[in-house]
Amino acid sequence: QVQLVESGGGLVQAGGSLRLSCAASGHTFTFGTYVMGWFRQAPGKEREFLATISWSGASTYYADSVKGRFTISRDNVKNTVYLQMNSLKPEDTAVYYCAAGRVFGPRPSAPDFGSWGQGTQVTVSS
Helix, strand or coil: CCEEEEECCEEEECCCCEEEEEEEECCCCCHHHCEEEEEEECCCCCCEEEEEECCCCCCEEECCCCCCCEEEEEECCCCEEEEEECCCCHHHCEEEEEEEECCCCCCCCHHHEEEECCCEEEEEEC
C-alpha cells in the first residue's frame, strides 16, 4: 500500500506560479517501481488528467490544457513527485491530486492509478 501526501497548494494571482509536491511512503514500498501522475478536479467537474511521469523520470506526458505551462518531475531518492505550475490561469483553480500506478501511457485515466493522495487546493485569482 502506498501513502501519498500532497503539499504546496494555495492562493496565487493569475500569471503566477506554484510548485506542488507529493511525498510517497509505504511498507515495503519502492517508489521507483511506480508511475506517478497528477490530476485535478474542479467543483462540478470530472477528475482531469494533467501529467504523468515514467518510473525513472525519463519520459513524461501532459494534457493539452497544461502543456508548456506545467512540468512534472520526480526524485526517486526523496520518494517525491513534483508539479511545477507556471502562467497560472483562473481556470486552473481546482483540487490537485497525485496518484501512483503501474501503467505508463500518453492518456491515462483515473482507474489506471491505484493509490491517491488527499488533494491540495489551488486557487488562482483574476
